[in-house]
Structures are given as structure tokens and as C-alpha cells.
Amino acid sequence: MKALQQEYNKALSGMQGRDILVIGDMVADIYLDGRISRISREAPVLVLEQAGEKVVAGGAANVVNNIATLGGKVHAVGLVGSDKSADGLRAILAKNGADVRGLIADDSRPTISKTRIIAGGRATVSQQIVRIDRESKAPMAPAVEAELRAYIKSILPTVEGVVISDYGSGTVTEGLQSLLIDYCQIKGIPSIVDSRYAVRRFHGIGYVKQNDAEIAAAMGRNLDTTEDIVAAAEELRQELAAKGVLVTRGELGMVLVEHGAVHEIPVSDKSEVFDVSGAGDTCVAAVILALAAGVAPATAARLSNIASGIAVRKLGTSTVSVRELAEAIEKSREEYTSK
Incomplete structure (x- = not known):
């Protein structure tokens, strides 16, 4: 276990300062907190008094945020509108040191946003009562794609790793995909x-x-067993001519399928899980930083598993810091040696 911890710590050190490009659907997760005031006389619905508003990085922006907090140098590339949500995203990412020059504003469309209305009172638990999504379904304008392409070409010579975070909102065009x-x-x-x-x-x-x-x-098709998942991952790997396919399985951990090798990775921490939102983004952030540092894919996956285990114990989309990951590595060693 000591050798494995040394390997993790060496990987964590190597991840620092790695230059990563993230392209994808940048999402503003907006939380509107309301205190229950009364029942409306207009309809049988709650009247809420707004008590707070918070904007959190979601979608590809959460990958950017996690790479930044894990010590990477990260470039955020994607579409936003000319609106308050875009301002909020830029501020959040820039605060953690991300380069946001690649967030190109398109006046004809809104920033992708998911607004959650949270209701609660003095004697009740706050909970989400409705979510309102906002995004444009229109294809990206050629002029905007050309601007994104020009920016990508300008920074590619410095890049050590690339993440494509595709939530289905059209940011990753075939042309940009092929370029990268x-x-x-x-x-x-x-x-x-x-x-x-x-x-x-x-x-x-x-x-x-x-x-x-x-x-x-x-x-x-249904994938009911580990064998089913391994077979599907290998099929997908061959179809895409990829080096590896990493499948996350919640409480069952992860499976990494490479050419001629299968790595089953159990969960790193079985303590209570609060929220799985964004854990996949944390996983991707840790993997790409480790790969950029020259870490073996299986070690990169195991390290990302530890990072994801931290993320799921936080509410909402969240980030994991270098300090938290280092402490989790040390904790796993202590738990192993105490057995």
C-alpha cells in the first residue's frame, strides 16, 4: 500500500500546472432559494419570498472548475450568451484561475442554464420544487464556429490534454471535433x-x-453484469479506435477497459453519499490531468475514483481541491494499515 500511495502522490505532483483545453456545453446551474410565505389566492401554489440566489458551474464548466482546483492550467472553450448567467460563469471560473477567453458570446442565444427553485421554511426542510431549463436549439452560427476554431488553434501549441464534454447542446460541432x-x-x-x-x-x-x-x-442493450459492461466497453473501444473506455458504476466503482487489459476499481470510500451531481466531471478532470502528467491509465482511473468519492459527499455540483485529494490518499493508506 505504501508503494501505491507513493505512486498516487507522485501522480498528484505531476498533475500540477498541466495545460488542459476543455470544450463543451457550458452550463450555469442557478439556485433560487425561497422561504415559504403563504398559499397564493390566485392558485393553490406556494408563495415564496426570495432569500438568495447562487450560480454554480455546471456541464463542461464543472470540468473546467475541477481541473482548476486540482491544480491544472485550464482553458474553457464554449458558447455563452450576453447575459447575467454568462457573467456568473466567467466570474466563477476566473476566480479559480481558469482562462475564460474561449467562452465566446453569441448575442442570438442565451447561456445554457438550469434554474432550480428551492423552497423551505423555519419548520420544513428546503427542497427543490421545480427546475427551469433554458437553451437555444438552433445550430451554431458559422461565424461563431469560426471564432471558436480560431481561438482553439491559437492555444493548441501549449495544450497537454483535451477534454470534450458533450451534453448534447450542440457546442461540439463535427468540425471542431475533427480539429481537436x-x-x-x-x-x-x-x-x-x-x-x-x-x-x-x-x-x-x-x-x-x-x-x-x-x-x-x-x-x-441492457448491461446487467460486470461481464456485460466489459464486453460493451471493449466493443465501443474497438469501434472508436480508442485507447481505453472508463465506465463509472456508482456504488460498484469503475471499470477501465484497455486493449488487452481490464481494471476493476472498487469505490474508494463507502461512507454516506450525499449527491452524485457532477461526480463524473470530477472523474474526467482527474483522469485528463493524470494522463497529461504521463501517469499510467489504470493509476489515473484509480486516482479519479478517489477524487469522485470526495465529490459525491458534497451537495450539488462541486469541486475537489489538491489538498482534499492528498488527504483522501493519506486516509486510504491509514485505513489500509489499520486493518
């Missing part, structure tokens, strides 16, 4: 895609991250 995947292949730069609905389009990507439900949907 081709560049990574030519330069030998690690890349990873996390695609909610269309992972099979990313041929030539280095690594693929899916959860068990996503890969089952992608392959069009």
Missing part, C-alpha cells in the same frame, strides 16, 4: 470524451468516459 481529435493524434496528446447521448460519433478519441446507463443506451 486530429491534432491530439498527430501530437500524441491525451484526449477524453464524456458524451451523454452521442459517444459513438467520437472516432479516434483517446479515452472515453461513460456511466453504466449511458454506455447501455449507446450500445442499445
Whole structure:
């Protein structure tokens, strides 16, 4: 166990300052907190007095945030509107040191946002009562795509890793996808895609991250056992000509399938799970930083498993810091040696 901890600590040190590009659907998660005042006379609904508003980085922006807090140098690339949500996202990411020059504003569309209305009172537990989503379904304008392409080309010479975070909102066009995947292949730069609905389009990507439900949907069949998941992951790996497929399985841990190798990774911490929101983003952030540092894929996956275990014990989409990850590594060693 001591040797493994040394390997983790060496990887964590190597991850610091790695230059990563993240392209994808940047989402503003907005939380409106309301205190229950009374029942409306207009309809049988609650009247809430707004008590607070918070904007949190979601979607690809949460990957950016996690890379920044884990010590990476990260460039956020994506579409936003000219609105308050965009201002909030830029402020959140820039506060953690992310480069936000690649967040291109398109006046014709809003920033993708998910507004959650939270209701509570002095004698009641606060809970979400409704979510309002806002995004444009229109294809990206050619002029905007050209601006994104120009920015990507300008920073690619410094980049050591690429993340494509595709939530299905149209930021990752085929043209931008090809530009990034081709560049990574030519330069030998690690890349990873996390695609909610269309992972099979990313041929030539280095690594693929899916959860068990996503890969089952992608392959069009139920995956009831570990053997089923391994078979599906290998099928997907071969189809995309990828180096590896990482499947997250909640309380069952992770499975990394490489050419000729399968790594089953149990959960790192079985303490209470508060919220799985954004844990996949933390996983991707840790994996790409480790790969950029030259860490073996299996070690990168195990390290990301520890980082994800921290994230699920926090409420809402959240980030994991270098200090938290280092402490979790030390804790896992202490628990192992005490047995």
C-alpha cells in the first residue's frame, strides 16, 4: 500500500500546472432559494419570498472548475450568451484561475442554464420544487464556429490534454471535433470524451468516459453484469479506435477497459453519499490531468475514483481541491494499515 500511495502522490505532483483545453456545453446551474410565505389566492401554489440566489458551474464548466482546483492550467472553450448567467460563469471560473477567453458570446442565444427553485421554511426542510431549463436549439452560427476554431488553434501549441464534454447542446460541432481529435493524434496528446447521448460519433478519441446507463443506451442493450459492461466497453473501444473506455458504476466503482487489459476499481470510500451531481466531471478532470502528467491509465482511473468519492459527499455540483485529494490518499493508506 505504501508503494501505491507513493505512486498516487507522485501522480498528484505531476498533475500540477498541466495545460488542459476543455470544450463543451457550458452550463450555469442557478439556485433560487425561497422561504415559504403563504398559499397564493390566485392558485393553490406556494408563495415564496426570495432569500438568495447562487450560480454554480455546471456541464463542461464543472470540468473546467475541477481541473482548476486540482491544480491544472485550464482553458474553457464554449458558447455563452450576453447575459447575467454568462457573467456568473466567467466570474466563477476566473476566480479559480481558469482562462475564460474561449467562452465566446453569441448575442442570438442565451447561456445554457438550469434554474432550480428551492423552497423551505423555519419548520420544513428546503427542497427543490421545480427546475427551469433554458437553451437555444438552433445550430451554431458559422461565424461563431469560426471564432471558436480560431481561438482553439491559437492555444493548441501549449495544450497537454483535451477534454470534450458533450451534453448534447450542440457546442461540439463535427468540425471542431475533427480539429481537436486530429491534432491530439498527430501530437500524441491525451484526449477524453464524456458524451451523454452521442459517444459513438467520437472516432479516434483517446479515452472515453461513460456511466453504466449511458454506455447501455449507446450500445442499445441492457448491461446487467460486470461481464456485460466489459464486453460493451471493449466493443465501443474497438469501434472508436480508442485507447481505453472508463465506465463509472456508482456504488460498484469503475471499470477501465484497455486493449488487452481490464481494471476493476472498487469505490474508494463507502461512507454516506450525499449527491452524485457532477461526480463524473470530477472523474474526467482527474483522469485528463493524470494522463497529461504521463501517469499510467489504470493509476489515473484509480486516482479519479478517489477524487469522485470526495465529490459525491458534497451537495450539488462541486469541486475537489489538491489538498482534499492528498488527504483522501493519506486516509486510504491509514485505513489500509489499520486493518
